Amino acid sequence: EFQDATDQHSFKKMLPRDERRFKTADLDGDLAATREEFTAFLHPEEFEHMKNIVVLETLEDIDKNGDGFVDQDEYIADMFANEEGGPEPDWVITEREQFADFRDLNKDGKMDKEEIQHWILPQDYDHALAEAKHLVYESDVDKDQKLTKEEVLDNWNMFVGSQATNYGEDLTRNHDE
DSSP states (O other): OOTTOTTHHHHHHHHHHHHHHHHHHOTTOSSSOOHHHHHHHHOGGGOGGGHHHHHHHHHHHHOSSOSSSEEHHHHHHTTOOOOSOSOOOHHHHHHHHHIIIIIOTTOSSEEOHHHHHHHHSOTTOOHHHHHHHHHHHHHOTTOSSOOOHHHHHHTHHHHHTOGGGTTTGGGGSOOOO
16 A cells, blocks of 8 residues: 555554554444544543553664663653764753653662653643643733733733633633632
């Protein structure tokens, strides 16, 4: 099927991965996706039965030496490629500290599947609440914990770029609040 594709290698590599994800999402095993199963396939991080797939795919993407773990260099390489060979930027040094202090929980120099899950699917993190707090913090000029129409309009670019507003789409609908 991929003979005419410009990037056959990528497609051939993605197919087994997508099949594995689909089979995990297909709870009734009928090889047809219900709305719920298809949503689980597209957004596995939102479904408890899909969390192992999210962890496994993350591990496969970052683990370049194939040892089944993510070491600090692999973790950094996923975010930053030091092509110039010069000193690392401060944010990379901070990320190395984050790895050592908060990602590598058992302090063995690498992340296993459990540590990867803790990193990418934290139990106590509410994405919507975090984004809402971020928007208020950045836009609330008088720091009264309330946003006026002017504060929102003065920071319109932050709101239209936010997932909390569906990237601005929700701002175009009539609201009574």
